[in-house]
Amino acid sequence: MTTPNSTTEPDVVDLLLQQHDQIKSMFAQLQTTTGTAKRDLFDELVRLLAVHESAEESVVHPMAKRELDDGEQVVDQRLAEEDEAKKELAELYDMGVDNPEFDRRLVTFAAAVVEHATHEENEEFLRLRASVDADKLRRMAGALKAAEAAAPTRPHANAPESAAGNLMAAPVLGVFDRARDAVRDWHKKNQD
Numbered sequence: 593m594t595t596p597n598s599t600t601e602p603d604v605v606d607l608l609l610q611q612h613d614q615i616k617s618m619f620a621q622l623q624t625t626t627g628t629a630k631r632d633l634f635d636e637l638v639r640l641l642a643v644h645e646s647a648e649e650s651v652v653h654p655m656a657k658r659e660l661d662d663g664e665q666v667v668d669q670r671l672a673e674e675d676e677a678k679k680e681l682a683e684l685y686d687m688g689v690d691n692p693e694f695d696r697r698l699v700t701f702a703a704a705v706v707e708h709a710t711h712e713e714n715e716e717f718l719r720l721r722a723s724v725d726a727d728k729l730r731r732m733a734g735a736l737k738a739a740e741a742a743a744p745t746r747p748h749a750n751a752p753e754s755a756a757g758n759l760m761a762a763p764v765l766g767v768f769d770r771a772r773d774a775v776r777d778w779h780k781k782n783q784d
Contacts, residue, residue, distance in 0.1 A: 603729035604652060604736050605717045611644050612709045619702040623695075630689045638685055639745045641705070645674050646743035648712075651735045656716045659723050666715050673708045677701070 602610075618637045625633050653670065657663040680701050687694055721729060 601730050602733055603721070603726065604732035605721045605729060607733050607736055608644075608648070608652065608717055609713065611640065612713065615640060615644070615709065616706060619698075619705070622698060622702075634684075634689050638681060641677075641681060642745055643740045643743040645678065647736050647739035649674070650739040650743075651732060652716070652720070655724065655732065656720055660716070660719055670708070670712055670716065673704070673711070677705055677708065680704070 615637065618633060618640070622630060622633055622637065649671070653667045657667050660666055680697070684694065684697060684701060687697070
């Protein structure tokens with residue numbers, strides 16, 4: 593587990609590292625959870641991954657492209673990984689946790705996501721912390737939270753993998769996803 597920096601207010605790297613830890617924990621929990629609890633946990637993981645990646649693409653990757661010497665290359669590699677992950681996550685979501693192939697594919701997907709997170713942490717986040725002013729990183733935490741508030745809550749396999757694309761598509765997809773989530777949650781609540 594990575595520890596946040598020593599300031600009282602978390603910066604963007606702190607928030608992203610905390611989310612990575614949460615994602616890893618959820619993958620581990622999914623391996624031992626069954627039934628409705630598994631479906632609910634997977635829905636929560638899907639939401640976190642979709643929001644996390646969209647916000648990264650809008651806020652963090654553009655900064656890395658500008659600030660890191662090899663930023664363009666680093667970000668392009670992460671975007672390619674994120675595109676693959678988005679497509680696999682959409683397939684897992686459509687498949688559902690009760691599908692006989694779900695657990696096997698989830699293990700493979702989890703390994704790819706953890707590897708991706710490790711690349712981001714080492715090649716992007718920690719290098720940003722070393723090269724960008726601490727106050728700017730703390731302000732970026734606010735931008736990340738704002739991007740998360742408008743982000744889609746489901747993977748959209750054909751959505752763009754760029755800051756500009758997210759600025760155009762994410763709010764529309766986010767509203768659509770949140771409406772769909774509200775209807776789903778209402779149905780769950782009223783079926784019990």
